[in-house]
Amino acid sequence: xxxxxxxxxxxxxxxxxxxxxxxxxxxxxxxxxxxxxxxxxxxxxxxxxxxxxxxxxxxxxxxxxxxxxxxxxxxxxxxxxxxxxxxxxxxxxxxxxxxxxxxxxxxxxxxxxxxxxx
Numbered sequence: 572x573x574x575x576x577x578x579x580x581x582x583x584x585x586x587x588x589x590x591x592x593x594x595x596x597x598x599x600x601x602x603x604x605x606x607x608x609x610x611x612x613x614x615x616x617x618x619x620x621x622x623x624x625x626x627x628x629x630x631x632x633x634x635x636x637x638x639x640x641x642x643x644x645x646x647x648x649x650x651x652x653x654x655x656x657x658x659x660x661x662x663x664x665x666x667x668x669x670x671x672x673x674x675x676x677x678x679x680x681x682x683x684x685x686x687x688x689x
Contacts, residue, residue: 572603582606585619585628590656608655615662617655627651630662 573581575598582596586608594608597616609616613633620627631647652658 573605575600575604578604578606581619582608585617585655588655589617591659615659617658619655620651622651625653627653628655628658630658632662632666 578598579596582598585606586594586596589608593611594617595611596606597609598604598606607616607618616631616633618629618631620629629647629649629651632645634645647662650661652661
């Protein structure tokens with residue numbers, strides 16, 4: 572189990588790996604100390620996982636601007652990446668693909684309903 576000091580140090584190390592500005596640290600206690608980094612609005616978070624002796628990263632998009640770390644997970648890429656920047660880029664790409672596919676479906680349904688006078 573990690574101490575608060577260790578979580579803070581690991582969060583700082585993760586923060587240094589990011590190539591884009593605007594990330595902030597988040598350290599919290601929940602049956603042990605945990606950490607992540609988030610964009611300044613708290614809408615996307617990057618988490619580090621240690622698996623088989625290697626560090627991997629994954630992201631989560633949230634929907635609540637009121638409180639950092641609050642809200643439901645709207646999108647989580649269930650893949651793990653060796654580079655946290657790649658985790659962010661791929662999470663955003665995959666989320667955008669889903670949004671675009673859903674948008675296309677909604678437009679098609681709306682068009683069919685209009686043709687039928689609904």
